Every structure is written in structure tokens, then in C-alpha cells.
Amino acid sequence: MGLLKSLLGGGHHGGHHGYNRGHGGPVYDAGVPASSAPAGAACPSCRAMNATGARFCQNCGVSLAPRACTQCGTNLAMNAKFCGQCGNQAS
Numbered sequence: 811m812g813l814l815k816s817l818l819g820g821g822h823h824g825g826h827h828g829y830n831r832g833h834g835g836p837v838y839d840a841g842v843p844a845s846s847a848p849a850g851a852a853c854p855s856c857r858a859m860n861a862t863g864a865r866f867c868q869n870c871g872v873s874l875a876p877r878a879c880t881q882c883g884t885n886l887a888m889n890a891k892f893c894g895q896c897g898n899q900a901s
Contacts, residue, residue: 854888 850862851874858869866873876885881898890900 850860850864852859853867853869853872853874855872856867856870858867860868860874864874877890877900878884879886879893879896879898880901882893882896884893884895886893886900892899
């Protein structure tokens with residue numbers, strides 16, 4: 811049976827998606843094993859996947875390091891105008 815046919819639901823395995831329980835663990839819908847999925851974090855601005863440990867997005871250049879509140883040190887959300895912990899205005 812061809813790969814395309816099995817991905818489209820042909821053959822005796824049917825049109826299952828997600829986990830492939832009988833053949834070595836989770837498999838993404840595209841047939842890529844979970845262990846070979848890209849590691850790292852998604853960019854908070856453009857959502858591109860980046861390598862583990864990257865300090866800047868490899869697609870748009872946005873810093874991947876979280877901003878910290880200048881008053882209390884709490885990590886701030888990407889577009890936060892104020893700290894959610896102490897209310898200090900983000901700079």
C-alpha cells in the first residue's frame with residue numbers, strides 16, 4: 811500500500827488521525843513521528859518554530875527572551891502594557 815493511500819485513509823487501517831497505537835507511539839497526521847518533530851519554542855509574534863536555545867526568532871527577529879518587570883521582576887507577556895503582578899507600567 812502506498813504512503814499517499816494510507817495517509818488518505820485507504821487500506822485496512824482506515825482514516826485514523828493522531829496517534830498510531832500499534833506501531834511505536836504517537837504519529838502526527840502528516841505521518842511524521844513525534845520524536846522527529848522540531849524542538850524549540852514558537853515565536854510569540856509570528857508563530858514560527860525556532861531551535862532550542864535560540865534567543866531571537868529565526869523568521870522575524872523578535873527577541874524570544876521574556877521581558878521582565880522593572881519593579882518586581884515578573885516575566886511580562888509579549889504585548890503587556892502593565893505588569894500583571896504589581897501593576898507597574900511596562901517599559
